[in-house]
Structures are given as structure tokens and as C-alpha cells.
Amino acid sequence: MHFAKGHGTGNDFVIVPDLADERPLAPADVAALCDRRFGIGGDGLLRVAPSSEPGTKWFMDYRNADGSIAEMCGNGVRVFARYLLEQGLADGPEIPVATRGGVKHVRLEGDQFSVDMGPATFGPTSQAGLEGFEWPGQAVSMGNPHLVCHLGETDELDALDLHRQPRFDPAVFPDGVNVEFVVGTAPHVRMRVHERGVGETFSCGTGACAVAAVALRRAGSDTGTCEVDVPGGTLTVTVADETIHLAGPAAIVAEGTARL
Template sequence: MTLAPRVLLGHGTENDFVVLPDPDGTVWPEDRLDPALVRRLCDRKAGLGGDGVLRVVRSVHVPDAPEVLGDDLARCEWFMDHRNADGSHAEMCGNGIRLFLHVLVTEGLLDRSTCVAGVLVGTRGGPRRVGATGDGSYWVDMGPARPFGTGEATLSDQTFSGQAISMGNPHLACLTDVEVDSLDLTAAPGFDAALFPDGVNVEVVNVLQPAAHIRLRVYERGVGETRSCGTGACAAAYAALVDGGATEGTVLVDVPGGRLSVEVTAGTTVLTGPAVLVAAGELCGEWLTG
């Protein structure tokens, strides 16, 4: 185990991550990458800073991979070991998994040409197929949006009704005529804990063009407001389509960090957008042992 392990910094539409290359699971085993260290890595003043941590590791080295992947374990060579900024495990992240594939390509662990048709990657939300586009972006098959009721979020002393949607993780997508940029998302929104016992990502959404173009902001559980959320974009796009009387379609999603495209079909949801590596380096021994 090296004292100065390599780290990468990257983002997908400014949803940013500390990325830890660990193909063989020897540098960041489960007992080393504990919640306290994740919080230190994500600290924007005393650490590297990020909305979360992505460990790039083969599935066979992840203790809970057999449980979450089941019969698909053998088909998923790679596992996106994703932690929220508060140190908790996260099921799925559409921005993170695009960056994850970008790292596999740039690190020489996969050839980009073999990724056009998509490769299966393990996550705690189950296997996800993610691939490369001809223009340098990445797509990910997020699976179907699964509505499971309605609820309310309270923020900025206002109550917003929304649709509860699972994208492998829980969302409350609130369509509103209130300008989303006017809302204060510095504090966690209130929500129905009975409907969301494990917490929830809350999206506030303006529909710019019915069933075709939306703008959103998001408060992610375990993180706070982020510049983008891939699963949130999918949940919001689905909610906008349903609100407009459609069940399928392609929606442009503007987030503070850029633009994503979400295609909703009868059987699945495909998210497309950029992934960018910003920096590469090593963690200093004095910080690790401090």
C-alpha cells in the first residue's frame, strides 16, 4: 500500500467528485475508506473538495457487490463504489457513472472504441449500461423511472407538491411556476419521512417548453445543493413528461452546471452528457496521517 495514492478530480455538468483509482482493491479497502476519510476528502477547505467520492474498482473486490448485483455480478467487471460527501454509500449517480467510464478510458483500463455499444458497470442501485458517444460525451441507461406516490417538500417557507420517483435512489420532483433561481436551497427541504425513510433528493423544476425543456435545481441527500444531479434530471424529465400527458420523449434539462439530455422510453431512461477530468495527483502523507 503506497503512502501517496493517486487521486483524480472530475465532474459531470459540475457535479464534482474525488476519484480514487483502485482496480485491484488494494489501495482503498473498505476498512480504510471509512466515512470519516470520505468526509475529509470531500471537504472543500481542508480536503480536495467534491460532492462525493468514486472508487474505481473491480466488482470482485467490493464486499457487497454480490448482494446488489446478484446474477449480474460476473457481467460487471467494474463497480462504481460511490460515497456521498457525508460518507454514506450512494446507490446511483448519473453524472458520476459517466465520469467513471471516462476515467476507465483515460486510465487505459478500457478502450473507448469498445464502449460505443456500452459496457455494464455495477452500482449499489444495480447494474447500469454506460457508453461513449461520437462527440466525446457519454450516455447511461438509467433503467425505468418508477413512480411510487406523491409528496410535498418544504423550502424557502413554501410547500411544493411533487411526484415520488425511484431511479435506483429516491427523488421528489416538484414542478412549479415559482422561479427556481429565487429559492433558498442552503437548508435541507422538509419531506415526509414515512414516504422517504432513507431520505430523498428533492428537485424543484420549471417547465420551459412542455414535455421538451426544463430547468431544475436539486438538493441531494447526504450532500446538499449540487450543480447537477443525473438521476434527478431523469426523475424531473419523467415528471415533466407525465405532467404534459406524455409517457415517452426526449427532454433537455438545464442545471446550474450545464445541460443534459434525457430520453424516456416505455422500458428505460437514457441520460446523455459530458464528463471532464480536471486534475490528477497524489495525496500527501502528512494529510493522510494528520
């Protein structure tokens, strides 16, 4: 099968075109392709499939690296749009993409892509646990679940071992959760994230949106712009009254043929 490899601020994806919707991938196939030693390697897989959603041509079939289904991926949808443009499958500057989290409108702005991610929905307060420690956190949905935990010191953030899934309350998050750890105050914060079904990643677009929404609220405002530093770069999140816009880079770095 043909594939491409792309990333958004270091959050990397295997991209598989299935333009006639002839080859849905089993979870084991996705895991094999995303394996960093025995496959191509990626935090997730983007299958390009035809869309049945009115006003859209392509559906982003996104899977986590372990093959599990995820509702949405903010970095992935920007990489998906970059791939569509480079392959001549879409015209710019605005590209509607069907996802499990609804239709996302991606816009090319200079050398970056901006995505209308929809609003953040705040849930209950909860907590995350790691290595015998517990941190309070705020549940936020960006179409997928997040738990945003604000830490006190940068050194505390740097010392975290995120190879393992942090503990969380399954009653609050029955389908698992992406856990973000944050330092700083709006309009500029820094985060690390453990993504469900993947592990620690260099970036998480939906996570950055959740973090910015929480950081702005902590600073006394429900709207505004927040720069979010992730290990792979910086994302710009603009929180408006009814939606959130995520802006950042997206690049295709390789193409080739893979065997399963």
C-alpha cells in the same frame, strides 16, 4: 493515495483507484477528501474497485460528500467511465459498470456519454417544505429516491435557498431524498436540486431522469426526449417504454496524490 478529479455538468467527484480492493474508505475519510477547504473537494467520491458482478470488471463504489452510501449517481457513472477509458482500464465504446443500483451500460457517443439508467418508478405524491413554504411533489425512484416539485415561475426557482435540506415526509422517504425543483414544460425544463448528504449541486443525473419522466407525463406522454437545464449545463434525457437514457458530458480535470 492517488486520486483524480472529474465532473459531469459541474457535479464534481474525487476518484480514488483501488484496483486490488485493498483500501475501503471510512466515511470520515470520504468526508475529508470531499471537503472543499481542507481536502480536494467534491460532491461525492468514486472508488474504482474490482467487480464480482458477471459481465463487468469494475464496481463504482459511490459515496456522498458526507461519507454516506448512495445507490446510484448518473453524472458519477459517466465520469467513472471517462476515467476508466483514460486510464486504459476499459475499452469503448460501451462500458458496463457495476453499481449498487445494478449494472449500468455507459456508451461513448462523440464527446458525450450516454447511460442506460433503467426505468423510473413512480411512487406516491408528497410534498417538500422550505422557508415556511410547501410545494406538492411526485416521488420517483431511479434506484435512489427523488421528490420532483414543479414550480410556477422561473423567479420562484431562482429565489430558493437550497443550502438546507428541504423538509420531506420521512414516512415516504425513510432513507432521505433528493429534492428537485422544476420550471418549464417538456421537452425543455430547468431544475435545481438539493442532494441528500451533499446539499445543492450543479447537477444531478438521476434527478434529471426523474424530472424528465415527470415533465413528460405532465405533458401527456410517458415517452419522449426532454432537455434538462441544470446550473452546470444541459443533460438530455430520453424516456422509453422500459428504460431511460441519460446523455451528457464527463471530464477528468486533475490528477495527483492526496494524504489522509
